[in-house]
Amino acid sequence: MMSAQLIVSAIAPNRPGMTNDIVQLVQSFGATISESHMTVMSKEFAVIMEVTGPWNALTKLEHQLPVKAQQLGMLTMIKRSDKPINQPKMTPYRVTFSNISDRTIIKNITEFFAQNTINIEELNCRTLLSPQSDQYSGEVKLTVSLSDEQSPDDIRLKFEQFCSEQNLQAEITLLKNC
Numbered sequence: 001m002m003s004a005q006l007i008v009s010a011i012a013p014n015r016p017g018m019t020n021d022i023v024q025l026v027q028s029f030g031a032t033i034s035e036s037h038m039t040v041m042s043k044e045f046a047v048i049m050e051v052t053g054p055w056n057a058l059t060k061l062e063h064q065l066p067v068k069a070q071q072l073g074m075l076t077m078i079k080r081s082d083k084p085i086n087q088p089k090m091t092p093y094r095v096t097f098s099n100i101s102d103r104t105i106i107k108n109i110t111e112f113f114a115q116n117t118i119n120i121e122e123l124n125c126r127t128l129l130s131p132q133s134d135q136y137s138g139e140v141k142l143t144v145s146l147s148d149e150q151s152p153d154d155i156r157l158k159f160e161q162f163c164s165e166q167n168l169q170a171e172i173t174l175l176k177n178c
Contacts, residue, residue, distance in 0.1 A: 007049070009048040010046070010047050010077075011046050014045040062078055090119070091174070096171055101136060120144055126139050
């Protein structure tokens, strides 16, 4: 039987057991979560996941998930998707910025990667308020991909120059076993 996939996102008030409820809900339709990102922001639980399975299981999930999710207090969005074909070979890197005090710097960070034609596969940022000083400190973690046509050494030099100009502490490392 041919496998298909859906991208599902949901937001709901956070409570213990929310992750379990979502996993059981997806599996009750005969589907499998192949990739997911779940987090709590403020008082809300948020998830985006890729769900795979036979086309009939995903069709049931598409039609019945909104009603079931509403019973759990969730807002959902669902979109059918396909695996990319003939995608060029990409090499993933982890980029970590630490001790960020300027909460608007993320615009400059994403702009750097866009201007250098580097795809951001994943972006996570966290801002913490220091209880001693009322100062913000943050961290930004990205997973980026370089194509075989891009020179890692050239990108690294541009990256180091960017970090120096922006007064950022950062490192870029090759991700292995991806």
